[in-house]
Amino acid sequence: MATLEISGRNGFKGQELSVNTEQYKCTHCEEEFTLDLIKNTIGIKVLSSTQTKNINLVLPYLNSYRKDFALDTCLRKAHFISQIGVESANFKTFAEYEDYSNPPGVFSSSPIVINKTIVDSLKDNLTSIFSILDAKGVEITKTNDQLSTILLEEKPSIVDKQLYGKYTGETDPKDKKKKISKLIKTVLKEDKSKDYEIYLKPHTYFGVPLLSRAYAPYTGDKRGLGNGDELTRDGWKFKGRGLKQLTGRGNYVSFTDYRNKTTFTGDTSGAINFTEELPGKALKGKYLLLSDNEMYATQSALYFWNDGTKKNKKFAKDHAQDDDIDMVIKCINQYDTVAGKTNRKNNYNRAKAEEVFNIIRHFDLMLQNGTDVQKIEAKAYLEKQVLKKDARAKKILEDYEKENPTPKT
Template structure:
């Protein structure tokens, strides 16, 4: 049988006990309070007292510096006031010797057949590369690997000495306008060389005719090539082999907006014969390559030291990553020469 307890039979709590409503007020004095180390504070809701260790280690992130600084504790010489340690080689100039050791074949033979243009362009490379963020060893390695594949640091005019049979697959965007295989082969034989060996090759006039055909107005990217000679005029030039009039215009605009030094005149890479500056003038040849790098934000892909990163960068440089294995080989070589592992 359940018993019944009258509420009035319980003892009435004292006035002080009714005021102890928070956990901090209900518990007794702490060890620190007993030893006189700390004063009692019965207003705080300290549900749990626990000894913790605070380590003065902070992950530096400039974007979060303001937010994180609100959480800092006094740890003496704060990390926020310490200078970030940088690789001592990142700011060093790229040298001709490094380029010649990176741009080599599988037997370590240098592929730079003529040093004239890269030797003259080197000062501009080291000045303007920093304007597009190529300011770390790994980004330098990516850039040098790509240029090694694009032009071997000397071939500043795209080569159109093509064997006819290779043309159909290489420039399908042009040959797709022909319906039958026979029509495609007939056009390819008209434009390309008949012999498989590169010599005797196509004459300069024959190469110009080929360029004007495959890079003409019928190409999806050739909408601005409205003149007969625009295919050749805006064919691959410079250390990066810049192609298409629209690219020349965009890179010219990018350089003039983002890369110029104070009081430096605007560049003109599109009017008249000015596209030829990219293969005849060392400064234009290298700054056009750097402008392409900056405009396409390639640095965002060039911060890792692995083959996948090379592939991503290569796709930005060349839409089909043509010569990817060679680009990866050049990057591996740059890795060794620039001592990225160190």
């Protein structure tokens, strides 16, 4: 036992307490991740074969690394799974999807003039995007190179996300169930008669150009991704990969540095530069390891959890231990949509429940067995839950008060 003077927000300034200095360690904090814990956190009653496979692939690494990489408490485990559940699309993928209809980044929502960067970026796909019709409405076959020349000369305007992302076409006025190509420019002869028309065709998305543009820097860009311009293809190379969906060349560089000076138990693969290109192979580099290999997918997520974005001078792991879901989200992905942030919070509400990571149980055990400082922490947490109408927390505090009545002053 020891004497401790407690001061500050808890109202005990100057008061001396008899303190048990032996820290209580919740045994459940040390329990391993399981498939059921993850499934219940992401709220999927029946996992697909892909989800089951992916979870089982990363489980050995999560459990091997958890003690050394701040997955060592009930709170941290619950918050971590809540976040990576959203990042990995409920463990369906270790790589960011590319089928955006409303992509992030510099994409316009009003028409802009098609420029050389756009043409060069989409040069291999132009025949899938555009068609040329003569004055009689007959399509004229054009190559990608010919279309490049026409577009740069005529400079039609268009909402650029309709070029890169999936475009379903315009409703046919003659048949409301049909989609047709959209006229974007009529080109006239010198005598003002129609020469030909440029149409935007319904088409699929084009992942490499799309992600390259989405994650390229632009005026006013505050993301700090460290990517080169659209034509470097950095946006696609360093798109979201791994359990965390690590994004941007800068983050891949930081992960490389972190991993190469950190010991991951059982990993004998040595130093790796995750930004390295494979010689002579376009768009084939070691960045693909983050999405192709479950060990690196897990390691990259743990890097970001421990040493990624810092908010209010704390990393995600620290905000998780403070049980601050909003700050955890800001550290992991502050640019997520409203729906994405809601999904993260919904995951955490499931994760903290009695049948999952059971956070109330954690603080109940701390209240019953912890040091005086731990008891204060546990009581404060449970009181917050009472304000949120949590019946379990209310009963725990009521029972504790009966057994340990507060001295009357």
